[in-house]
Amino acid sequence: MELRLEVVQVPVSDVDRAKKFYTELLGFELDHDVEHIPGMRVVQLTPPGSAASIVIGTGMHSMAPGSLEGLQLVVTDMAEIRAALISRGAEISEPQDMGGFLFATFKDPDGNRWVIQEIRRTPPATT
Secondary structure (H helix, E strand, O other): OOOOOOEEEOOOOOHHHHHHHHHHHOOOEEEEEEEEEOOEEEEEEEOOOOOOEEEEEEOOOOOOOOOOEEEEEEEOOHHHHHHHHHHOOOOOOOOEEOOOEEEEEEEOOOOOEEEEEEEOOOOOOOO
C-alpha cells in the first residue's frame, strides 16, 4: 500500500493576498489558479524542492481563515533560509534549539502558523 500526502488546504480570507505572500515572499511555485465551477477557485502552490503542495481558494472547505497551525517546512540550513526569507520581507522568529532540532515560526497574512525546521545531522559522539 502506498499513501502519499501531497496537498494540504490552507484556509485564507483573501486568495490574491495569500497567493502573493506565498509566491513573492516565500518563493512557492504557482502550479495552477483555476475556477472549476462558479464560486470554487483553486490555487495550488508548491514550496521550492517539495513534493507536497498547498491549496488556497474559495468554496472548498469550512475551515476558518488563519486556523491552521504547525505545517512544517524542513530545511538543511536554517540560517541561510531564514536570511533569504527575511530579505524578501517575511517575518520569521528567531530559531529555537529543541535538542538537535532548530525551529522558527512565521504566519501568513491570515495568521496560519508555519514552522521552519532544521534537523542537525551530526555524528554521534565517541567516548
